[in-house]
Structure formats: structure tokens, C-alpha cells
Amino acid sequence: MRISGCWQILLIMNFSDDRINYLDHAATTPMRTEVFEKMVPYFTQKFGNPSSLYSLAGEARYGVDEAREQVAFVLNSRENEIVFTGSGSESNNTAIKGLAAGREVHGGHIITTAIEHHALIHPVEQLEKLGYEATYVGVDNTGRVDPEEFASAVRPDTFLASVMLVNNEIGTIQAVREIAGLTREYAMSCNADVLIHTDAVQAAGKISLDVDELDVDMMSLSGHKIYGPKGVGVLFVRRGIVLEPLISGGGQERQRRSGTENVASIVGLGEALVLSESERLSNRSKMQRMSDRLVNGIVEKIPDAVIDDKRLYHVPEIINVAFRGVEGESILLGLDFKGIAASSGSACSSASLEPSHVLLALGQEPELAVGSVRFSLGRDTTDEDITDVLEALPAVVKQLRMFPSSKD
Numbered sequence: 001m002r003i004s005g006c007w008q009i010l011l012i013m014n015f016s017d018d019r020i021n022y023l024d025h026a027a028t029t030p031m032r033t034e035v036f037e038k039m040v041p042y043f044t045q046k047f048g049n050p051s052s053l054y055s056l057a058g059e060a061r062y063g064v065d066e067a068r069e070q071v072a073f074v075l076n077s078r079e080n081e082i083v084f085t086g087s088g089s090e091s092n093n094t095a096i097k098g099l100a101a102g103r104e105v106h107g108g109h110i111i112t113t114a115i116e117h118h119a120l121i122h123p124v125e126q127l128e129k130l131g132y133e134a135t136y137v138g139v140d141n142t143g144r145v146d147p148e149e150f151a152s153a154v155r156p157d158t159f160l161a162s163v164m165l166v167n168n169e170i171g172t173i174q175a176v177r178e179i180a181g182l183t184r185e186y187a188m189s190c191n192a193d194v195l196i197h198t199d200a201v202q203a204a205g206k207i208s209l210d211v212d213e214l215d216v217d218m219m220s221l222s223g224h225k226i227y228g229p230k231g232v233g234v235l236f237v238r239r240g241i242v243l244e245p246l247i248s249g250g251g252q253e254r255q256r257r258s259g260t261e262n263v264a265s266i267v268g269l270g271e272a273l274v275l276s277e278s279e280r281l282s283n284r285s286k287m288q289r290m291s292d293r294l295v296n297g298i299v300e301k302i303p304d305a306v307i308d309d310k311r312l313y314h315v316p317e318i319i320n321v322a323f324r325g326v327e328g329e330s331i332l333l334g335l336d337f338k339g340i341a342a343s344s345g346s347a348c349s350s351a352s353l354e355p356s357h358v359l360l361a362l363g364q365e366p367e368l369a370v371g372s373v374r375f376s377l378g379r380d381t382t383d384e385d386i387t388d389v390l391e392a393l394p395a396v397v398k399q400l401r402m403f404p405s406s407k408d
């Protein structure tokens with residue numbers, strides 16, 4: 001019997017109890033109670049416009065200023081180098097398009113990687129349509145960029161190099177400091193003026209965000225990946241860099257991002273970032289232990305599971321595994337029936353499954369890439385949650401393999 005893609009799973013009729021085993025923290029995170037509580041007064045009592053002059057407005061302004069101090073503290077930057085935006089996507093767009101538009105010359109060359117988030121790749125592609133050029137440096141089969149290969153792509157007209165710190169689908173950590181250092185050396189040798197940007201949206205709370213240690217000129221962050229609010233982001237912009245704002249108007253954020261500040265969310269982001277950073281090191285061993293259990297358990301229990309089990313340069317929180325002969329979307333639905341929330345790298349549309357550009361860049365065949373599932377652990381994940389996945393997943397995959405997809 002042949003049954004179409006995503007609907008294979010309707011055959012799995014094992015409904016779970018109500019508790020959700022949430023293993024999709026790379027997609028978004030639940031807001032921390034402390035963060036929520038800190039935000040609430042800014043909706044109802046301290047609701048003034050930070051640009052106004054009376055004391056009510058001063059309270060709102062104080063909230064934004066304090067959040068800016070908190071972010072600057074975690075990034076080891078100056079407060080006036082922090083720009084609050086509407087999302088991680090907006091931060092990336094501002095870094096790329098804002099830098100391009102702020103230059104005196106039109107056109108030029110950008111270096112980035114083949115595994116960046118679409119919030120980085122798509123703005124670069126938009127610039128390509130306007131006549132800019134881009135090099136997308138590939139990765140090895142573990143998802144790592146070769147720093148030498150990246151840096152050697154520098155040309156005299158290169159003005160921006162952007163490399164993500166942690167990949168959202170596979171969890172690989174890039175050697176950003178080494179990449180930045182080598183890129184600057186190559187730039188010097190060909191008289192290019194290259195700025196280094198990193199998308200650190202998935203790195204916050206997992207890796208140090210010290211912008212001097214990382215040797216970067218711009219960095220993007222997002223509130224909702226760190227147990228803070230959605231719809232707020234940060235762009236760190238090193239002093240002296242000229243950026244044309246994407247949104248112009250009242251000149252807020254030192255002319256870099258107009259629009260009345262989203263005060264409550266900015267306050268929430270500042271608090272969430274400080275809390276994530278303060279827990280970062282103490283969470284490490286627990287995350288690593290749970291991650292190892294999940295990876296080893298999958299390898300032991302499920303034949304033909306394709307996973308990078310060495311994971312030398314990965315954050316423990318993000319685990320990607322592909323299963324031959326099944327589609328990731330079907331596995332997700334099967335897990336959902338069992339109360340487990342995870343995600344896949346492919347998008348299920350009515351007619352086709354598009355394999356993820358990240359998995360293709362690792363060299364995975366498209367048929368395998370569509371069988372991939374991402375588990376992303378968070379601060380609320382427990383050993384029992386891992387045990388539940390290791391019980392549910394083998395059964396889901398086994399059942400799906402008994403009913404091949406109509407596209408096989």
C-alpha cells in the first residue's frame with residue numbers, strides 16, 4: 001500500500017496524555033516568569049513614550065537604558081553600540097542592507113556561508129539582484145567552514161563577511177574568531193575594507209558573546225530564542241560603522257532604527273539575556289549529558305539513523321538526525337501524537353518536500369535530507385523527556401518504514 005507523504009502518520013493512533021515534551025527550543029522558547037514579570041509594568045503603568053519629557057516617560061526611558069546596559073554587559077561592548085530592532089531577522093537585514101546602502105560606492109562583494117539562516121541569505125540575495133556579488137562558502141560534512149577557505153574569498157571590493165556563530169538546524173559552532181582574524185589578514189593584503197558580522201541568534205545562552213573575543217564588528221541577537229519576548233532583536237554595531245537605517249522616521253536608536261521603542265519587549269530581552277548568560281556555564285554539563293544520551297540512544301535503537309555522533313564542534317542543545325526511507329514531517333506528526341514537539345528542516349507543502357539548504361550543503365542526498373528531524377533541548381528539558389523520546393521515536397520510525405511514501 002502506498003500512502004502520501006505527510007499523511008502516512010495518520011496510521012499511528014497512539015494518543016498521548018496532555019503534557020507536551022517540548023524539544024523545539026531552537027524554534028522558540030517559553031518566556032521565563034522573571035522576564036514576564038519584569039515586562040508587565042511597562043504595559044500598564046510605565047507606558048510612557050521614552051522620547052517624551054515628563055517623568056512617566058522617564059520610567060520607560062530608564063527601562064530601555066537599563067536593557068541596553070544589560071546587553072552591552074553581556075557582549076562586552078559600549079552601550080551606544082547596541083541597537084534594538086524588531087527581530088533577529090531585522091538585525092541581519094540591517095547589518096547587510098544597511099551597510100551596503102551606507103557606503104559611498106554602489107556594488108561590491110559579500111562573503112558568507114552556504115548554511116546561514118534565510119534571514120541572512122535572503123537579504124544577501126536581494127543585494128545580488130541589485131548588482132552586488134556574493135560568495136557562499138561551503139562546509140564540510142560536519143557543517144564546519146574552513147577558515148582559510150572563507151578568508152581567501154576576500155577580494156579588493158569585499159566589504160562584508162558574515163558567518164553565523166551557531167547553526168540553527170545542526171548546531172555547529174563556527175570558528176568565528178579564527179575566521180575573522182584570517183579574513184582581516186586577507187583584507188589587509190588586498191587593501192579591502194571588510195567588516196565582520198555574525199548571526200549569533202542561536203548562540204546566545206550557549207556560547208560567549210564577547211564581541212572583542214570573537215573579533216566581530218556586528219552581531220545579531222533575538223529575544224525569543226533566550227526565553228524572552230518575540231518581536232525584538234539586537235544589532236551590535238561597533239563604533240564608527242556607518243549604517244543606513246532600514247526604517248527611518250523619528251530617529252530613535254541614534255538614528256539607526258526609527259519607531260517608538262517596544263519598551264516592554266526591550267526590557268524583557270535585556271533581562272532574558274543576562275539570565276541566559278548567568279546560567280550558561282552551569283547548564284553545560286547537564287545539557288551535554290542529556291544530549292549524549294539522546295544521540296547514543298538513537299544510534300543504538302534505530303537502524304539506519306544518520307547522525308554526526310562525534311559532534312566535535314556542536315552545541316549540545318541542537319541535534320539533527322535523518323532516517324532513511326521516511327519523511328521528517330511524518331516523524332514529527334507521529335511524535336506529536338505522542339506529545340513530543342520537534343521540528344524538521346524541510347517544509348511540507350501540498351505537493352513536495354523541499355530539503356533543507358543546510359543539510360544539502362553538508363552533502364546529504366535530498367532523499368535523506370527530507371527524512372531529517374531536529375531536536376533542540378532547553379533549560380526545562382529533563383532526563384525523563386529524553387527517555388520518552390527514546391521510547392517513542394523508534395516505534396514511530398519503524399511504523400513509518402512499514403508504509404513507504406508514495407514518492408519513493
Ligand SMILES: Cc1ncc(COP(=O)(O)O)c(C=O)c1O
Pocket residue numbers: 026027087088089090092117119164166167168199201202222223224231232233
Ligand atoms: C540563526 C538564526 N538567525 C536569525 C533568525 C531570525 O530570528 P527572528 O525569529 O527573531 O527573526 C533565526 C530564527 O530562527 C535563527 O535561527
